[in-house]
Amino acid sequence: FLQGASLTTSREKEGPFHTRLFTNVEGVAPKPPVPVSTGGYSPEEAAAEAGRCLLCECMECVKHCEFLQHYKGYPKKYAREIYNNLSIVQGTRLANRMINSCALCGQCERICPNGFSMRDLCLGARKEMLLQQKMPPSAHEFALEDMVFSNSPSASLLRPEPGRRETAWLFYPGCRLSGTSPSQVRDAYGFLRNFLEGGVGLWLRCCGAPARWAGREDLFRKEAEETLRIWKSMGSPVIIAACTGCVDVFRRELPEIRVVSLWEVLEKEAMPEEFLKMNGTLAVHDPCTAVDYPEIRRAARSMASRAGIDCEELPMTAELTSCCGYGGLQECANPELGSATASSRCGESSSDYLVYCAMCRTLFARTGKRTVHLLEVLFPAPGKDPLSMPAVSWSDQRENRAGLVRELLRTLWKEESPMPEEHEAIKLVLPEDAGKILETRRILTDTVKRAIRNGENSGRKIARPDGAFATCLKPASVTYWIVYRPLEDGAFEVLNAWSHRMTVPGTEGSLP
Ligand code: SF4
Ligand code: SF4
Structure with missing residues (x-):
């Protein structure tokens, strides 16, 4: 004051002020103040009064995310570690792994009272480190090689409907489903051809999601441009996607392409003749790629209830759903964490699970959880209980994709498949x-x-x-x-x- 300095500047946070710190007081019973006796509190009274104090911390996102719990910290701490890792010459192995282990599901951002996004932080760090050549490519190599295989002549296919020239619709099952459920993909394609007018083509391909999750902008852009070029060459038909991951990639990255979900298309028609009558309760797990698409979540439930399924909602459902462990290539970069994420999700209900994403089915079945994919209910394999089917191995997924191309070329288009190597x-x-x-x-x-x-x-x-x-x-x-x-x-x-x-x-x- 004597020097003419302000007495109030930079002192806003002294005294009472509105904090952004959120503390969940749900289930906390209010305790009345301990009355002050003459002469002040005794040690016991002071302790009782102090015991009314809550440990004010948020941790809301951490409570639900296996990844955030795994590294034994919280987002503010991780943000500092990630920033430090970006600042040093080469990232540390531990921090690189942490950055690559987030499932990029966005649940934390939806839960956070302040909208903090670990997804943006981790994906941004992956991209930045790749640009600066600080991130070793090993974490995502397997998934990226698999994407290249899915888009190779052995596993990809693009054809108009047999016997037709025009293509109003293009069925796009997604590379994962073609690997885990090739016969359901074949049957769903036959079913769509039965009722849709204007020609239904088939497009077996990977949408580029692995490159997007890995932060490989260069690879993803290349795949996206190729997807757009091919789509235009077919006369810009409406894409019917069975995978919400593909829907999400198309809608966000290729908005020119009109894409609808398979479940929305099927919902408008009669049920397939051979569908499996389930007559029981299944807990529905929404994939993390469906959080922004309530119409798809609703259509999937509608198809399930038409099959006699009583849908149970999990505690974290719809836009707050938890990832299965595959999102963001978590399972690829950190297999133990991917498996822990799947187990934690599977433990949320003792009911059997219903999913509509091939990788959710794979990860849950690997933990031993009885899980069925909606397409397996609509187009069941004769004589098999889909809830008891084991997860399809990586090798078999590849062989199934290549086998599906060969089978469809031979049976639908009467073409010879490429000579085997x-x-x-x-x-x-x-x-x-x-x-x-x-x-x-x-x-x-x-x-x-x-x-x-x-x-x-x-x-x-x-x-x-x-x-x-x-x-x-x-x-x-x-x-x-x-x-x-x-x-x-x-x-x-x-x-x-x-x-x-x-x-x-x-x-x-x-x-x-
Ligand atoms: S895994 Fe999902 S909920 Fe957890 S930090 Fe990453 S984006 Fe957030
Ligand atoms: S990131 Fe948000 S939800 Fe998570 S601890 Fe911080 S304030 Fe809470």
Whole structure:
């Protein structure tokens, strides 16, 4: 005051003021003040009065998110760590993994009283670190390679309806569903052709979601431009998408494309003749990609109730739904966390689950939760209980996609499919433990066949005293080792497999 300084500047937060700190007082019973006795509080009274105080903290988002709990902090702390990680020359392994482990589901932003978005923070950090070449590509490599395969001639397909030239509609099941439920994709396509006018084409392709989640803007833009070009070449038909992830990508990134959800289209028609009458309660899990689409969530429930399903709502449902663990490529970057996220979601109800996303089905079934995909109810496989079906392995998903292309080309368009490659003729015998090793280490049977073909043709293999061989192959940045035993009937029994990123001289070379 004597120096002429303001007595009020920068002192706004002294005394009472409105805080943005939210503290959930639900279930907290109010306690009356402890009356002050003459001479002040005794130690016990002081403790009782102090005990009325709440531990004021928010943590609302953390309560519901396995990822936020896993790293034992809260968003403010993570924001600081992410900022620090962006500032150093190379990101630390731990922080990189954390940045890549968010499911990008947006639930935290919807819950947060201040609208804080970990999704924006983590996705922004992924993009920035990739631009600055600070982020190792390994975290998302498997998913990105899978996307490339889905859009290769072996697994993609674009055709107008057999016998028709015009294409008013284009059925787009999505790469995941073609891998997990190829026969349902085939049957749904047949059903749509029965009642839609103007020609219903088929488009098997990946929408580019893995590149978008990985923060690979370059790859995603390339895929999106190609999608737009192909769509226009078909006369700009209405896309009927079975996957809400594809709907979300099209609506946000390619708004020119008119896309409707399969469930909205089916809802307007009579039920398929062979649909499975369920007559019971199932808990509905909404995929995190459906949070902005209430019309799709409603249509899925409407189809379920027409199949006799009594839909139970989970505590976190609709726009507040929790991710299954696959979103944002969480399961790819951090398999243990992906599996913990799926288990936590599966524990929210003792009922069996109904889903309408292929990856939610895969992740839940892997935990042992009885889960059915809505398409399996509408177009059931004869003689099978879809609730008891195990998750489809990564290798089988790939083979199913390629097999679906071959089957549809042959049966619907009477076309020869591309000649199989030499390694595809190799017969593998896969004991249960070897199958588990391949699945958890994400080594595809296709890679195993290529490695064995390479080892057998080139002679580059190590003989073991027990008659088995070890060979390796480095198709891109990863070297795969396969231990196998030739069998008398010409098949090869797989005994072990692993991979690493070291370079072994003599194993370089791309897959043919
Ligand atoms: S996983 Fe979902 S809820 Fe959790 S921090 Fe990421 S975006 Fe938020
Ligand atoms: S980010 Fe939002 S919901 Fe989460 S702890 Fe902070 S204020 Fe609460």
